[in-house]
Amino acid sequence: MGRKMSSTRTRGKFNLNEVADNEVRSSSNSEVDDSDDMDYIVENNGEEDDEHNSNVVTNTSMKRKRGRPKGSKNKQQMIGEKKINKEKVVLETRVFKDNSFTRGGEVKEAGEVLIVLHDEYKGRAPTINCKIEAFGKMMQRFDNRRRNWVNEMGFGGLYHLCGKHLPRNFVYWLMTRVDLINQIFSAPNGIDFPMSKNQIRWIFGLPIKGKVIPISENDADEEMKAKAQFILGAYGKTWESDHPTNTGAVISTNAIPVNPKFIQRLEGTWEDKDEEEFKTMFLMAAVEMVLCPTQCGRLSPSLLYACSLGMQAREYDWYKLVYEFFIERAKVFCRDFYTFGWTKGVGGCSMYLVIFYLDRLNRMPLQWGVFPRLKAWDINDLLKARQADILPSGDYGKIGCVDVAYGDRQHPRAARDSECPDEEVLMPAIEKEKVISKARRKGKSVRNPFKIRNPQPNPQPTPHPSPTPDPQPTPHPRRKLFFLCITIGIKPTKNRKNRIEANNNYSYSYEIN
Template sequence: MRKRLWEVVEMENNDIRNEHCCGKTIELHPALFKDNSMSKGGVFKEKGQVLREHSRSICRPPSINCRIQSFGRICKKFDERRTRWVNEMAFGGILHLVSDMHVPRQLSYWIMTRIDPLNRILIAPDGHEFPLSKNQVRWILGTPSGNKSVPSSKMMNNEVREKVHKVILQYGSSWKTKSSRGCGSVYISVGIPVTSKMMDRLEGNFGEDEEEEFKTLFLILLLHMVMCPTQSPRLATDLIPAVSCVKNCKEYDWSDLVLKKLMASVSSFARRFYATGYAGGCGGCAIFAVIFYHDRLNGPSLQWDVFPRIKVWTKHAISMAAKADRTRYGDYGRLGVRF
C-alpha cells in the first residue's frame, strides 16, 4: 500500500464524488442558467416546481450541511476568554449566530438552483441578476478579508507543511482507499474527522495557556460546519492547510475562500440538477446564500445599517420572509426582488 497525505481519489469534497454516485451530469455553460428550455432542471424552474420534483424523485429533504444551529449552540457557551480569542482571530461576527438559528433546507436548495456559479450571480425568477462577491460574504457573515490568500493543499510552503503535519498528528486519522482507476491499488488516506468529542472540547474550559488549542479547534469546526461545509464527516482535505493560520487569521481572505467553495459546490450541484431535474443536496455556506437572497426581497428593509447581516436575520425573520415568499406551487419567488 502507498501513503498519500492529500488523497484526491478519496475526494473529501463529497460534492464531486456525489456527481458519480448520482449518475447523469451535464456540462455547464452560461446559457444553461438563463434558458430553461435547455435542460430538465430548467423545465422545472420554468414551471415553479423545483421542490415538488425533488420531493417526488428523492422522497427526503434536501441535504444541506451548513450546521449553524449546532455551531451557534457551541458559541453561546463561550466565556469572556474564548470570546476574546475569537475576536482576536477577526471572526467575532460569527458569534452572532444563535443556537436556535437554522438553515431552511428547501429554501436553500431552491436558492442554489438560482445561482450561476460560472458568472457568480444569483438570478431572480424575474430575470434580474445580482453579483455575488467576497465583499457580500463579509457584509453578511462578518468574515475577515485580509490581503493574503488562505493556504490550500496546492500552495503550501515548508512552514505551512510543518504546521499541517502537527495538526494532523493531533486531530487526524487514517483510512484505506481503493484507487478509482480500477488498478487494484490501495492507499492510506489521512484527514481530520469532525467529531462530537471535538465539539464537546470546544464547549469546555480553556486555560490561558491553551489558546492555540482553542483557536485550532474553533477554526476546524467553523470551516466544516459553517463556512465551507461538504457532505463528508471530515474536514475537506484542501482546507486542512487553512488551519495553519490560527495565529494570524485576520491577515487572510476568508471571505474569498467562502465564496470560492460555495461556487465549487454549486457547480457540482448544477451539473446534477440540470441533467436530471433534481439533486440530493448541495455543500457550501448556505446561510450566506439565504441571507443574500432575503436581503433583496421586496418588502420592508431589515435594518440595513446593521453589520454583519446575520445579526438581524434571525430564525424568526428568515421563517417569516420565506413563508411570505412561497408560491402556490411550492417554490419561492412570490414577493419579487428590489433592484
C-alpha cells in the first residue's frame, strides 16, 4: 500500500494547471500494489544511487526524525548496518562464473536465494518499484481522447499491462541470474541467453525510430534544457535527509515524486488544449513507474530530457534508453547481492525480465509470434508458469529453458508441421455410376439354434428331352413313419424326456392301441 502523506508536509513547487476531478479514484491507492510507496523514503543504506542531483551539507548536529528517541537507530539503519562496514565486490567476469568467489555465488549454488533473503530481511518481501498494477489501473481509466494521444506517442503497447502485477520474489530471483559483464541471462539448466535492446521492442512494442534520447546536459540542446527546467520547477520537490554513511551530513534532493496526487491528475479531466501537458505527464509516469523505475521511487533527473519529448516521442529510440537504464540499475543490485548474499530491492524495468524468462521456459509456447509479447501473457498464465517453475527449496528453475529467440518462426516445443494449402479438397467424380436396385439381404442369426435356417438345397432342374413329367420329391423319412403309424393304428406321443439334442427335435414313442 502507498505511504500516507502527513498533512503538515509541504508540496514544494508542485503546481498543476487544473484541479483533478474529486470523484475519480486514484489507482495508486489500491490495497494490493507491486511495491511499497517509496516517494518519501530517502535512506539508501549506503547504496550508490547517482541518479539524483544531491548536495551534501555538513551540520554540527544530525537531524533526528520525529517520534524516534535520541540516539536510537531507525529500521533502515539497523537492517543495513552490516552492509556499511563491508567493502563491496568489484563486478568482473569471475564474480558471475565462479560461485565460490563471492557470498552471493555461494547462495546461488546452494539454491537458497529466497531463503537467505527471508532470513536477512526479517521476512519482508523485496522492494520492486516497477509499479505495473498501479500503472495498468491508471490506463484503464483513460477515455478515447487520452488513448489516442498515447497511441500517437507510440506507447499503445503499454495498455496490455492492465490487469497484471509482478511477483516480487520471482523478480528478485531473476535478477540474480543476470550477468552484467557479458550481458547474458544464465538459465538454471546451463543455457546462456544474450540480452539486447531488441527484446525491449518485442515485449513492450515501443517506438523504434533512430534518434537518440539525451541523458546528460552535454547531449541536450537548448530547447530540451529549457523544457527540463520547466518540468522540474512545475512538478519537482526539494527535501533533506540524513546521509547514510557520513554522520552529521544532510543530503538535499531535488527530484519529481510520482505520487498518488500526480496519478490522480492524469486520471482527471482533460481538454484538447491540454495535449502537450498530458503527454509530458504521461511520459513521466510511464518512465518512473514502468520503463525506468528507480529504487528510491523518484524520477531520475537524467530522464528529464526524455520526459520533455512528449510531442515528438515517436521519433526517438526508447527501447535503447530502457535497456541501458536496466543494465545500470542491475549493477547496483549485483554489487550488493554478490557482496552480502542478499539485497533489499530491485530497480529497472522488471517486467522485461519476467516476460523474457517465461517465453524461454521448456514448455508449450504461449501464442508464439504475437507482438508485443505483453499481449500474449495475461496474469493467470503468468502465475501458472511461475508456479510450475518453483523448486522445493523455494527458488525457481524447475522446468528449465530452451534455446529460442524472438523472431524465430518456429518454437522448439511447438509442432513442426507447416500450414496446409488454402485449396479446397473435393471428392473424385465416378465415371460410370452403378445403381443398386436390390435390397440388402438380411443376415442369418447364429446365436439362437432354434432360428437357424436349414433349407434344403434346391437342385437345378435338368432339361428333359421328352415331355415326361418330373419325378415327385421324396417325402421326409420321419414323415413316412408318421403316416405309417396312423395307418396301422399306432398313436404317436411326444416324449420330452428323451430329447435328442443333436438335431434339436423331439423323439417319438409308440403305443399300440
